[in-house]
Structures are given as structure tokens and as C-alpha cells.
Amino acid sequence: MTPTEQRPEKDRSGSDEAFLREVDDAVRASDLTHFWTRYGRWLLAAIAAGLLAFGGWIVYHNQKQAAADLQSELFVDAMDKLRAGQEKEARAQLATLAKADQPGYRAMAQLVEANLLGEDGETKKAVALYAKVAADSSLPQTFRDLALIRQVSAEFDSIPPQQVIDRLKPLATPGNAWFGSAGELTALAYLKMGKDNLAGPIFAQIAKQEDLPESLRSRSQQMAGALGVDTVQVDAKRNAASKADETASKGE
Missing domain, CATH: 1.25.40 (Serine Threonine Protein Phosphatase 5, Tetratricopeptide repeat)
Incomplete structure (x- = not known):
């Protein structure tokens, strides 16, 4: 068989490969179109939900941080008022902090108020507040331990x-x-x-x-x-x- 006779087979082989690639591309495109037609809106909905959740988390985190900063400023201001002799105003702020969401400031506010009650001679009220803090499992253990020590110290003689x-x-x-x-x-x-x-x-x-x-x-x-x-x-x-x-x- 001469080289001239072999050339058409090579050309036909090349055209077959090209045809197969075209068919494969067409099948892939068809599958993608079918997938998008069937699942596209759900995929978009999932992406949108994820973005909304992420955005909500950022907003929540920022709000929580802003609330913590506000409670910090309120506590510092209450301590400054106590040092300045403005006890009534300070205790009003401490009463607000005693209901705060942030457990650290909530615990500190109650401990300071208990100390003030003890200084006023209201030992029973002070002991009750110390006991409340010591038993509050939502508060950090450090504050609970301190409250227990203060409670025992206040009622040591009784x-x-x-x-x-x-x-x-x-x-x-x-x-x-x-x-x-x-x-x-x-x-x-x-x-x-x-x-x-x-x-x-x-x-x-x-x-x-x-x-x-x-x-x-x-x-x-x-x-x-x-x-x-x-x-x-x-x-x-x-x-x-x-x-x-x-x-x-x-x-x-």
C-alpha cells in the first residue's frame, strides 16, 4: 500500500477524534444546562442564605461588642462616682449592670453592691447577694469563688x-x-x-x-x-x- 493510499485513513482518524470531542463538549454543556435548570435557583438561594447568615453574624458580633463597650464605660463611670461620693447615682448604674447580658460586668456589679451593703451594716442582704453570685452557674468561676469567700467572711462569726x-x-x-x-x-x-x-x-x-x-x-x-x-x-x-x-x- 502506497503512502498516498494511507493518507485518507489518517485524515479520517483525526476527524473522528474531533467529532468525539465535539460530542463530549455538547454532552457536558447539556448536562450543565440541565443541572442549572433543575438546581440553579436552589443553589442561588443557598448562596444568598449563606451571605445573609454571615452578614447577620457580623451585625450580631458588632452589636454585642458595642454592648460590652457600653457596659464597660458604665461600670467605670459607676466606680468613679463612688470615689467622688456620688453613691446614689453609682448604685443606680450598678443596679442596671446587675441585669446586663455580659456575665463579667453582671458579676462585678453585684459584688460591688454586696460590698456596699456590708459597709452599710446590712449584713444579711450582703450575704444573700454574695450567695446568689456564688450559686449562679452562668457567671465565670473566678467571680463565683470570690463571692463564696466574701460570703463566708461576712458570716464567719455567725x-x-x-x-x-x-x-x-x-x-x-x-x-x-x-x-x-x-x-x-x-x-x-x-x-x-x-x-x-x-x-x-x-x-x-x-x-x-x-x-x-x-x-x-x-x-x-x-x-x-x-x-x-x-x-x-x-x-x-x-x-x-x-x-x-x-x-x-x-x-x-
Whole structure:
């Protein structure tokens, strides 16, 4: 077969490939047209809904931030009024903040109001408000713990010492953020029970906490010394116990 005779087969093969591509493109275009006809409006609706949701989230976030900024300004202004002696105006603003959506400012407003009630001699009302904050699970735990300490402190002389110890047990532990205040109240409760041997070590531990206020540490060191507990001895016992634990774990 001559080269001249083979050329038409090559040309026919090329035209077949071109035809197949055209058919494939036509099928794809038809499928796309069919898809768009059937699902196009739903797809547009979904995209529109997504854009609306995103826009709504932005608006909500901005409104929430604006509300938080307003509550912050209101709280600062209330504190300024208290310092300026404008207690009536300040307490009115605190009453508004006590109903705020932002839990942090809501908690702070109630704690300040409870403090003011205590200063006014209305101890029962102050204790009730502290208890309300401490029991409010919608508030940050830090504020709830502070409210519990303030509540126990306010009614320290009117409740059994064991109740003080039981309430503050989770907080009166070295390493806890509230160990200083809770530990001191716990130690004082042990003193009321005549358990000096339990109160002394707690005072000594407080005295050794370098991150606590110096006034609290100094007071605790004096109490520990008065009870015959040396803070150096407490450290020595703690180190000895730690080494004993390490030795036991290595032995295992």
C-alpha cells in the first residue's frame, strides 16, 4: 500500500477524534444546562442564605461588642462616682449592670453592691447577694469563688467553724488562686475549734507563698509563729515528704 493510499485513513482518524470531542463538549454543556435548570435557583438561594447568615453574624458580633463597650464605660463611670461620693447615682448604674447580658460586668456589679451593703451594716442582704453570685452557674468561676469567700467572711462569726472549713475546702489548697484568703479563713476556723495543730501549718504555708500580698504573708507568719510553727520547718517537712515519694516511685 502506497503512502498516498494511507493518507485518507489518517485524515479520517483525526476527524473522528474531533467529532468525539465535539460530542463530549455538547454532552457536558447539556448536562450543565440541565443541572442549572433543575438546581440553579436552589443553589442561588443557598448562596444568598449563606451571605445573609454571615452578614447577620457580623451585625450580631458588632452589636454585642458595642454592648460590652457600653457596659464597660458604665461600670467605670459607676466606680468613679463612688470615689467622688456620688453613691446614689453609682448604685443606680450598678443596679442596671446587675441585669446586663455580659456575665463579667453582671458579676462585678453585684459584688460591688454586696460590698456596699456590708459597709452599710446590712449584713444579711450582703450575704444573700454574695450567695446568689456564688450559686449562679452562668457567671465565670473566678467571680463565683470570690463571692463564696466574701460570703463566708461576712458570716464567719455567725456560722459553725466546721461549716466554714467545709465550704472553703476546694479553695483552701496550696496552688489554688484563692488559697491565701480561703486558707486564712480556714485556719481561723480551726483556731475557733481549738485545733491549733491544724491551723498553724496552714498559716505557715500562706506565709511561704511569694505570690500573695505581703500583708497577708506577714500576718500569717506571725500567727504561725504564735502557734509554734516555723515556716522553715514546714518547708523541711514538705521536702522530706517529696523526697520520700520520689524514692518510693523509683523503687517501684
